[in-house]
Amino acid sequence: MLSFNSPINEEKKYNDLNIIEVEPIIKINLRSNKREFSTKIGKILSILPPNEANTSSGNEKFNLLWLSPDEWLIYSNDKEMSLDDQTNLEDKLFNEISKLNQGAVTNVSDHWVMINLNGNKVYDLLSKSCPYNFNDFKNKKGSVAQTIVNHINVILHHKQENNLNLFVRRSFSEDLWLWINDSARFI
């Protein structure tokens, strides 16, 4: 086996705030503007890709996040999913969609790093460097926002009240992790 090295591998606890890197998690980027795409995804994942902006769909296994009218992100809830199962899922989606010219399927498991933020001060923390207006987001389970935190691109997914998953590009993740921990000192 090759050894797996996620970039952060850490958990931090503050007053009213917990932050933790959650890896390994399979993540697959989907692109399509074809009509049958939705049905195909539904068949494979048992979830339909959401059409409404800034929302997500999901079941106990997977989350499907709206990123743009022709782009979605799948991520798994299961850290224990085996590498072979991950490869099989990716291949299945690729063969059904990309190979049949129904869109694009791209593995982005290691492109994005997932950080879970949880606690009453989550939105105060992000608002230190994020211009996004969380007033609606924080009350709507499943909300999705692509925005910037300290000028770094992130995807935010509302999981529960005051509990969200943040996706950041791997190369920026350590920088953002340090920034978030720095911000956490002052909330």
Place this chain on the structure above:
Amino acid sequence: MSNNLRINKNNFIDQTVRISFKFNGKKLFGYKGDTLASALLANNIHLVGRSFKYHRPRGIMTCGSEEPNAIVQIGNDPSLTDPNVRATEIELFEGLEAFSQNCWPSVNFDVGGINNFLSPLLPAGFYYKTFMWPASFWEKYEFFIRHSAGLGKSPTKPDQDLYDHQYAHFDVLVIGGGISGILSAKLSAEKGLNTMLVDDKNYLGGSTIYQDDNNFKINNENSNQWIKKQIEDLKKLPNLTIKNRTSVAAFHGYNYLLARENLNDHLSSYERKGNIRQRLWKIRAKKVVIATGAIERPLIFSNNDRPGIILSSSIKKYIDYYGVKTGENISLFTNNDSAYETAISLNKSGVKVKVIIDIRENSNSILSKQVERSGIKILKGYTVIDTDGYKKIKSFDVMKLSKDGGSVVGNKITYKCDCLGISGGWTPMVHLFTQSGGKLKFRNNDNVFIPDENKTPSKQISVGSSNGDFELDDVINNTVKNIKIFLGLDKNDLENLNIKCSKEKQKRNIWLLPSNKPISKTKPFLDFQNDSTAKDVKLALREGFKSIEHVKRYTTTGMGTDQGKLSNMHALGIIADTTGTNMGDLGTTTFRPPYTPLTFGAIVGRNVGKFFDHTRKTAIHDWHVKNKAQFENVGQWKRPWYFPKNGETMHQAVQRESKAARESAGILDASTLGKIDIQGEDASEFLNRVYTNAWSKLAIGKCRYGLMLNEDGMVYDDGVTTRLAENHYIMTTTTGGAANVLSKLEDYLQTEWPELNVYLTTVTDQYSTMSICGPNSKKIIKKIIPSLDLSDESFPHMSFKNSKINNVNCRIMRISFTGEHSYEINVQSNYAKDVWERCIEAGKEFNITPYGTETMHLLRAEKGFIITGQDTDGTLTPSDLQMDWIIGKMKYDFIGKRSLYRSDTIREDRKQLVGLLTDDPKEVLEEGAQLVESLDKPIEMLGHVTSSYFSPNLNKSIALAVVRSGKKLKGKKLIVPMENKNINVTITDTVFYDKENKRLNA
């Protein structure tokens, strides 16, 4: 300790908590709740600074952010000292040390004071007029000017304080916690709107909170009692955020406001440790209520700047709020009823007011009658014409005004005093309104500029004094009425309050009060901080300046750190009077952010030190650190630059790495290259359109180098793209160009070519890339992936194979940026460190040498490969780079094609890429050095060096350069002139090493 000016009464100062502080080295005491200014006044210290130009003694003049004189330096720690702080705003804390500014050797004896006697020689525009000629003398003048100018000292060491930022989104932002702000916030929050209330003071209630007088009543309670209850109610509202010590600095478009919250400027250094000093709030509000109040105007008469001359309303605040007498023998000078409020307050506190000079002929208000009844003398229709006293006012002269107010008549009367209160009426604080783009209108009856509700750019409203309502009844009634409409409220209990306001609203406005002397013999100050007088403004007008913006800059009126909060109106009034213009037509100068100065710390927040810029790291970064890599910043990436061994210099390390890569094996972390995953049935056609060369015939499993242009025909980016499957490609871009290339390609797909079915997904961070090159690279790959067929037939140069290392997928490309036989392994980033270590382990027997960007650059330069952004600068076509071979002339179109035969791009004398060899092979050129043909003046610049190295493999210096008509100049001798020598060079081919490309298959 002389604390004899403090009265014992029930005010807002906690006299049980004594605070010690130092002013100009002298130890003094004040109380909790004091500002530095109130504590100084309690210690009978008025003189706090010297004026900017004439070095005249200046004293505390106000009690707020408009203070022009009491500007002090706080602290003397070289990293924490803070210049230009208003003593009227800084709250007293234990251990505070403050110093006067702009004086030497001390505020009491200032050498620069001689300027005061030279002042007839220092009129407006003096510096402009004097130092213009001779031009060559400027450097000498500058030395002296710099030494005599400047307010305060900058810190000399890095700031140790912490600052941060906070975005906030509210339905309603109310700026100002005076009575109109309190009522607005209450109405808004009670309606259920998410509301924020900010005030720059440490308390709420504005001037109403200390207005304890039965002339001013709300529902039969004194107004201070009533407002106290309102504030208590307010604090209970759940959807209201209140921020004290928070000053709005800027009001931008779309209701975006910046506010600075002072979190520990009022604390002793012991209490501050490790906490945020100031927080910059970035507020978005759906609606904004400006309730910033008004500031009192001074009166403009000769020598109106002496210490002890204080705004009348400030005297009232010092006695009512701080319990501090500003003098023992106070007189007042006014053009309106406000001074009578002050007189009543002083009287109540047992301070004798000697005389009130009122320029109004007949004022019979309730307040003035009450004052008269208490035995205070009132001179109606009189004016102060001059004052006396150097470090503090001692007396003032009074004369009767003529009927028209244009001159003085009768005899001069002199009154002794130690404090003179002045009141010229009120100026609404419209700064934020105008910052937001709002336009003002002029109200003729009392000479004020107020917000024009028809020229308001966003959803905002100005209420209270900032909207020109100066008296209690108008403030409350109009605020409630207007907020009701603004927020769409129903009936509320703040309507129909029973309000008693005994104040007379009439004033008599004379901008420049007359004197018995000609104006040339007087010193009527307008801008106290910048020392400009009414005389200067008149001089500017005589000299032909007409626009107020020009007069402002010529006289520097309103250009100090106080931004002319006190003086602007008078300057405008005098211009209007002198030129016979209506003030409304004249307009005002522009108010620009920030309203009060911001610290640089607050502006940058936490983006200092390690957070100054982002740091991007590859998945192999930790290995590089462990193996002593020196890093280079490439964009935001940290890339290994070179790996020094045993104390090697950079040169030694790079020479070693370069030789090893060609002689045996080298390994490079190339993960930072941009990677774009391309899928879709039109992917090949898409590549045809974006690259200059042809792509349709690229077989599956093959790689090709591509050059990307801008529409102007200039080289933009380059990289290798691999065909993974029929409609599936992976494109690589340069490290620095990755984001821009993706954005540009998306732009074409979305806007110009929507008919193409192509999807782009960035995978730069998904895959890490390690490049293994050199004659032994094949053996190393074989050891790591024994199952892979590496024969030239099965896996030739410029081809790719999918493979697995253990059960992890990876892509192997046989491509080369060094000219050596080489492979690139692309693997999911979270496994990359392991794969890298396996390569190092497998390569040990071949002395595999990790190398950094410097060696990579050297190796490719030996081969004449360009680096876009280093050898190109956006002005070179492929032909300029001698890369005509990569232009698909048969292709109908691609980005930039049409530009390649514009009249300008086909010129033969364009700058073109060439190779350079120095006559002395040991001489290494400097990148950026100029190339010339002869040293006869004028010297013509022919081009410059773009890349230069000492090649260990060729054992000589090599360089690339761009030279005018370079393609034709092969063999030509040129000169590189340097500071202390001239280097002779010869133009050569761009390929220096292995011209036949034999090593690719070695």
Place this chain on the structure above:
Amino acid sequence: MFIINCPYCGERDQTEFSCGGEAHIERPKQPTELSDDQWAEYLFMRKNIKGIQFERWNHIHGCRKWFNVIRDTSNDKIHAVYKMGEKPPIKSL
């Protein structure tokens, strides 16, 4: 810092967007048939209006979609946003 109503994601802060200059300058379908002057017109000439301007914006830190904005450059007021390929909802103001 204005707020832009992305036609896909809704109202967002300006910092999430990048501006792509003047809108409705279509890339010529057959560049090779154009004279130098005609090509230069497409390549270099921009109106740079003080007042109502039609411009292209990209929600670069969001959905990555390009769209059009009608903005008054003198006061930053945005009069309309509309998707690529759509006709401007307002002809002129």
